[in-house]
Amino acid sequence: MAKALNVGVILFENFELLDVFGPLEMLGMYPETFRLHMLGQHAGAVRSAQGPRVAVDSTFDQPREYQILLVPGGAGTRTEVSNQALLNWLSNHAENAEYVMSVCTGSALLAASGLLEGRRATTNKNAFQWVTGFGDRVTWIKQARWIVDGNYFTSSGVSAGIDMSLGLIEEILDRPSAEQAAIWAEYEWNRDPRRDPFASIAGLID
């Protein structure tokens, strides 16, 4: 049994629903290992891009160590890349985290925080040009379901976060645990992080 890890999930107005709840469905299969905390800049509830509102468990100013950070994407990232309080929180907490994950345009927030400097990363295929404008020395990968660079896991758009989170379960627990989570969720796992049919659909590669 792996030790318990606090997972800090960063919520902001107009976050993308599946970016958050795809990964949490999978991590939530192992509650002894993954302790889920919904984090917001302010107390209360945070409205998703699709409308439903999610309750904040802890605010940024409450002290707690998070071993895993999950940064979703969504339309709200267009605003949050200029939210210095959020960017500062991210860069402060990422230093002590064992793993930092982003889904979709969440990687723009990591890049804007300077956390992806010198790293390989990927992002949403339809927002590729916008996201890759952040960060000075990021090697952005056009075709990848997700990228692992050290303890940084960045995924392509929305649904890719589900595949990546199973990859994280494999990394932290083991492959059978990841396979079991997929079966419980009746999910056909795209196990190969290099298999990304959406890069060509978006015209990023020939």
Add this chain to the structure above:
Amino acid sequence: MAKALNVGVILFENFELLDVFGPLEMLGMYPETFRLHMLGQHAGAVRSAQGPRVAVDSTFDQPREYQILLVPGGAGTRTEVSNQALLNWLSNHAENAEYVMSVCTGSALLAASGLLEGRRATTNKNAFQWVTGFGDRVTWIKQARWIVDGNYFTSSGVSAGIDMSLGLIEEILDRPSAEQAAIWAEYEWNRDPRRDPFASIAGLID
């Protein structure tokens, strides 16, 4: 442009996260058509099986017509099959709904409400025996990603709700709109409702 449809999403304690937010990710791509409403028996927030809490937009006693009902599954269905207030609400509102959808063990709630009598339906493969104990004259299908019987859409476990919701978008809008939603979410749609690899994994078929 199709007319706007109110989507009533039934929340209860220990609902399964992805059962709700997979379908809402897809329906949420067309906000002019699908107006999402999170419904609970009581005001406040409802805790999911995985922990995160979701805010209730409207309670059962607030009058509103819902053209689409979405009933998720999750561990909480084991309690809710005995919640007469919820079952009554469902059977009253399903009569006037244009479409009734369930994901995973949500079909147990439809069956317990009597709504699946004389219909074909499916459910979670790992909870198949429990769910199929509800309802007197339901034809339960072991191998199906989702089943459409008239205006009732029932899906297999958890992730199958995503595929089914794209099927509903095809039914209400058109096939290209469903394909576009999948691409925006970088999701590989299992388009064939009969393709269900999890029935054999669960030992339901040879």
